[in-house]
Amino acid sequence: MPGTILENLSGRKLSILVAILLVSQLGCFFVGLIAPKPATSQAIIATTCLDNHTAAKNMNHWVGLDCQRIDLMKRQVEAADDIVLVVQMPLYDLDFSRWQQNLVGILQFDLIYHSGLNLEEFIVELTIDARLAYSNKAERGGRTPWTYYAHSEEKRYMDCDIDVKTVRDPDGYPYNCSMVPLFELGSLYHDYYLLNLRLPYDEKLMKNVNLQTVQDVYLHMIHMNGGFTRIWVALKTFFFPVLIGIMIWFWRRVHMLSRTPALLEYMLISLGGTLLFLDLPLEYLTLWFNMPYMLLLSDIRQGIFYAMLLSFWLVFAGEHMLIQDNGEKNSIKLYWKHLSTIVIGCLSLLVFDLCERGIQLVNPFYSIWVTPIGTNLALSFIILAGISASMYFIFLCYMIWRVFKNISIKRSVLPTMSQARRLHYEGIIYRFNFLMLATVVCAAVTVVSFILSQVAEGQNKWDENMEIELSSALHTGVYGMWNFFFFFFFFFSHFYGMWNVYICAMLMLYAPSHKQWPAEPICAEGEEVEFSRLPTDPSPNEISSLTSFASKASIE
């Protein structure tokens, strides 16, 4: 049987390819092991300072750490407007590096319970006058003066509670309060940042009316780690040219064929395009330019890639359905129903992202979750995206189920088919099974890594004292895996066309008549085959069962 020899050959080449990709995959994982975890937080206690509230009207008035310090617990001040909470980032004599990419600030209030106060559980509506300034290292040493960056008066909600019964002497005991997200900076362009917070009190405007005694205010600032960014960008820099090369090679091969590219090939090349956009190491630019829109841009880049990936899976499953409609070439229009779920889902997520991170470009203190309208809006966008996602998965699962059902039916009728037709179907089944396996493995690894990284991060990390940072390795590993996944797809769909024995059989299908099919298929190398097209003229013997099934399937 010539088929077995060729199949062995293709199997060997395939296994070499898979082995190379697996080794590179492991390489990606180990590269991740030398990186620190993606982001670190640092807790900073805000310095409480006394400041004249009339001076605060000037937006270029900055209170630094050299201010007149006061102790909130000693009640040395009369008016809330005279108190400024000062946070200088980062702590010590350190300065930010542009490799650290972005900055997230979260406030934590330590409120104190007074005996005689009956509040055991309450929600504080905080009104925070927040101002952010930056400074840089001066060329001749020292720092440049603080320069205005952003200002906003924001509302935030905070839940606090205390269990008075379990505490021996609750007077002066701290409340347990939820954290308060304050700001997100999309770029870390400057060396130093200064935060001036004021908590104005106004009974008429209901500003901070239910705030209790504040003992301490912590700012937890989260920044990306420079080491992680370096490793990440290095990986991108590596993958970007490789991907370009593979895409050019793939597309040239496709065009060398004497037919127009198939839908799946279009999908594959556009998926490669979105991956290329994702791999583009734009982060280098942040080292020279102030790009606060990087967070939004990376969201959009990932979003486009995911949208394309999901569409690709749909088309991939659809093209293996083994149903022959009237010989027409499949086009993307056939999938409009399925694809619209992706479009709706992604658009609603994009709108949500624009509402949150888009507005944060103007006001880094903005949060859509604060106002009830904003919360409802955000929730409705997310729910809409969730509904579309579940619709999509129902469609996808249904299609895959149909493919498997067709495959099993085809398998049962395979022995009754002519050799050429049998090889054709075996080829489709083989390709589908193989690529399906690869996809499922990739998806499973992604999900498992995601869960692992959540668990690793969610654990009491101080207790664990892990020597290595698993979360980075998981990130880089998954990132590398998806890159390799597409390399694999490109290679596989190409090599498959080159070497697979079933192609040879397929070529025979283009022959005008049944009777001219040779007994032994002749292999022509470098030819790609479309599986979706089969002659529909019913041949009395072997296809009868097949066509009856196909028509049944299309009725479904």
Next chain:
Amino acid sequence: MGMSESAESAAAYPNLANALLIPSRRQQFVRHLIKIIRKTAQNWSNLDTNPGCRETAFIYAITSAAVTHAIARACSEGSIDTCNCETHYKGRPQVTGNAAVAGVRDFEWGGCSDNIGFGFAVSREFVDTGERGKTIREKMNLHNNEAGRWHVQAQMRQECKCHGMSGSCTVKTCWMRLPPFRVIGDLLKDRFDGASHITAASSGHHRNSNNAHRNRPPKSPKSNNLNGNSIHSKRDNRRKHKYGFQLKPFNPEHKPPGAKDLVYYEMSPGFCEKNPKLGIQGTHGRLCNDTSMGVDGCDIMCCGRGYRTQEVVVFERCNCTFHWCCEVKCDVCRTKKTIHTCV
């Protein structure tokens, strides 16, 4: 005795720590800090000569807890610049040369690690100094120091923030939130009430009698003190004690003391009568709680002398309202209260 009062005075240390913790002179100031905390925690005796009783156990525990807490807090204030920014990341080849430059580079590479780890390490480094773990008293001290630190660590609460794609949890960063010291003080007070009596004879098996890790200066606080000896971390739970000894209970039927338990091997001196030599005030005229079974209960505190019960009218703050920032308005309420006083 007034143990809860001393806990509070120890809790009032942050300002003290602020005043003391000046960069680069850590060792000196930690020692000073320890001394002051112990002085405020005990007003009845000289620490070095006092017996190995449960009051001593409490003082040791709260001292090491307070040092841990104070250092961690001072790190967040930026008052010590040696906090874990330079040594936290070991997987990377160390940049030799200027330490400050290396620190800055490491901050860029992997950020600063949790302050509590640093506080813990400093506390081990300095509070445990001199306790070689050979005599029963030294073992008791080491155990109680460790128990104090354990309580700080056990009260750390983890909080996380998702900041991945569109704010989802594809990237999540967590940190440990430092508990207010009041919480730790109260917990240690509970441990004080239920402290384990250990037998003085049983020094038990001594695995590392010459455990010299504290005698040499540690290369990095974390590698020596945190990774090497974190006895209470999950994976090390099998090992009962970092110093390689297991304390035996006085009553063999009781369980051996756990890592969080305070231990003592001597009975407390009588606090009932005034003893100027030991600085004991006596309990005559002290208020007691007739429902409590602990040391503040009338049975124990009054030493069997009995107590007087009176009904008194007290004026208390009530119906308070608070105006941020600095104004508390309260009514004064008249309530009748039953108080008990030791004879």
